[in-house]
Amino acid sequence: MDAFKLMKELRVNYEQEAHYLPRETGLRLIESTTEDDSRISAKCRDAKVEDVWSLTSFFGYSTQTFVLAVNLLDRFLAMIRIQPKHLSCVSVSCLHMAAKVTEEECNLAPPVELIRIGQCRFTASDLCRMEKIVAEKLNFKSKAVTALTFLDLYHQIALSHCTDGKEILSLEKLEAQLKACLCRISFSKAKPSVLALSLLRQEIHAVQSEDMLEIACHIQRHLKITDAELRLWSERVARRLSDYSSPECSKPNHRKLQWIVSRRTAQNLHSYRTVPELPTIPEHCWDESESEDSCEDVMSSGEESLSSSLGSDAEGPYFPLHLRRQHLHA
């Protein structure tokens, strides 16, 4: 697509994006909720989105599927108050719906498999019902304008202006960074066009390309994004990305995974932790009654190691005091 067409497409999407934004009030409500059994909290949602990412990655789905799934999830959660115990069902339904419109049919994992791998507690028919509910509430047909839409367009625009764009700006890297941001609910409040632009600028700073920077500014002007808004989200993005790549990225297992093994393996797992029956025999053992042994057995031939073991078996003076006493008496 040529530059002009791209810019036009950009405008079109920009005008539509508000339609696909989750309700801000709903998101704020979730963010302000403390850990509670009756309401979804930010932590809860974030953990679930990470699970969705694990499943996406495992089944080989594209980032597009993931981004769409998260978009559906956030829009639904911002609209409808659900109990935490249903969150799993909602998130997997969103994933499945997103996969159905994005992935090729042959690559689609059957719902039963999704449920089994994700160790979910609900059934395939539950999933089906939930999908219908979500689709209805969101009036979802097949598309949504997300940050990925913009990211993709920006990337194409950048490439069309720079001949060596492909080597400098990696779409995959940008997608990975977007994924990192979407794992935190606060980024769902951002307008997709702004979020994508922030990510683009972040990466441009990293590769230090003047040309690209110019293009980014051009896009900003074209879409009339304010400096303040861009700055705000750029800062947040930078912070999130630095957290994400820090070595202390390991989070504790907030949910224990189930480890199911076959019966045979399970039987053999703990067969080794047996307590030995025979008591330990210490290597140096000076018992009064036996102390006479040591010297006399030196006589036996072919005992090269005996003298060495004798040397260490017999710690202290060669004839201990109590032995000398016995000798005298014998």
Place this chain on the structure above:
Amino acid sequence: MSAISASEKVDGFTRKSMRKAQKQRKSQGSSQYRTQSAPVELSPLPQLKDAPSTEQQELFTQKLQQCCMLFDFMDSVTDLKSKEIKRATLNELVDYVSTNRGVLVETTYPEITTMICTNIFRTLPPSDNPDFDPEEDEPTLEASWPHVQLVYEFLLRFLENPDFQPSIAKRHIDQKFVLQLLELFDSEDPRERDFLKTILHRIYGKFLGLRAFIRKQINNIFLRFIYETEHFNGVAELLEILGSIINGFALPLKAEHKQFLMKVLIPLHTAKALALFHAQLAYCVVQFLEKDPTLTEPVIRGLLKFWPKTCSQKEVMFLGEIEEILDVIEPTQFKKIQEPLFKQISKCVANPHFQVAERALYFWNNEYILSLIEENIDKVLPIMFGSLYRISKEHWNPTIVALVYNVLKTLMEMNCTLFDELTSSYKADRQREKKKEQERDELWKKLDELRLSSSALVQNNSHGLPGVQNNNNNNNSNNNDTQDKSAEAAAVTSENKDPDDSVAANESSPCAK
């Protein structure tokens, strides 16, 4: 032969043990027992508890001597009365030595050891069953067990008696005694081996002068077992004794012991019958590592060297042992072996045998191992990643696929950015491979088309360029069809070129890869 029920058949075939049991048992004669001379009868002696204390010594000796008479238990009808007398006497002796003090006077030692030697030291009969499979078959039990058991019991109580004096006993319980005792460990009867195990353990504990000898002999038995005979029934029992000895090693470990570990215990893992003694062997190895952690690297490298290549049952055992070792490993030692170890683990994880894959994946359920991996995630993850990702798509077993998900998720949480990088490079690799495959396919298609089109040409242009054609045919008579046809096609299309040139040009393209 009576009919064998369906339940005793495995996969429609009768188990080997059932068939063996069906065979008629030939009664074994033994030259150990007097068969020709008149039957000897034992005359019952008065009870020890009834005898006055002054006579007890003498009575005790007499009873011991009486018990030196051996009876043939293969023959279940002769000497029943005498057998019973001996049994009762033995029982009495066991009691006597267990409950009374002051019984073990110096003069009794030789009598006691003579009685014991007479009864237990014998050449073990050859196995009824030359291909005795310890796992499948029922062992041949010792026929004289009613007596022999009591003799063993007696020996044990004798050794454990509070008045027992090794300094006196060592004149009789000497190297020859120990050697004969060790030979008995080859008995098929597990009860006998169990007694022998406890007895040898006590002897090792009490006779310091015999310790080195015992260790050396066990060494020899194992080496013979590994490298010569592959047959010895008492490996597990000997290893159990060794476990308690290793547990008691003083630090720093002597060179002799370290040699034993590397030259005997590690190679012992190669035995075919490993399943029979693996638990004890693993225990010994782990004990060594707890004593001296610097042995970790040679041990693990040794195990990796002997890693089973065709026996899945053994592979599962090895994995269990590795987990036990990792449970006690020090983080600095872990760093030294992590790369070769995880290379092997990544192979195990992809193994089509589900038990091997399961056992390897289950490592990720171990908290301590997880903490070690986390510390070294930058080295471990790249090694495991490819394998895990591949089997998540390809493995036939659904349980394995679910476990792989757990493992990948756990690894992802340890280092997200590294995981992302590996994912994208893996995907890029896969795409490149796919592209290569496509290119190859297209090349073959092109060749196919060339072939079809040129054969059509040949049919139409039979008078085309006879000279050129004949030349090519003669030159390429040994080449395959494709080259011939394409050579001809080229000759037809590029008339100006030298035929040899065009042949050369076309020969190169099919062989491009």
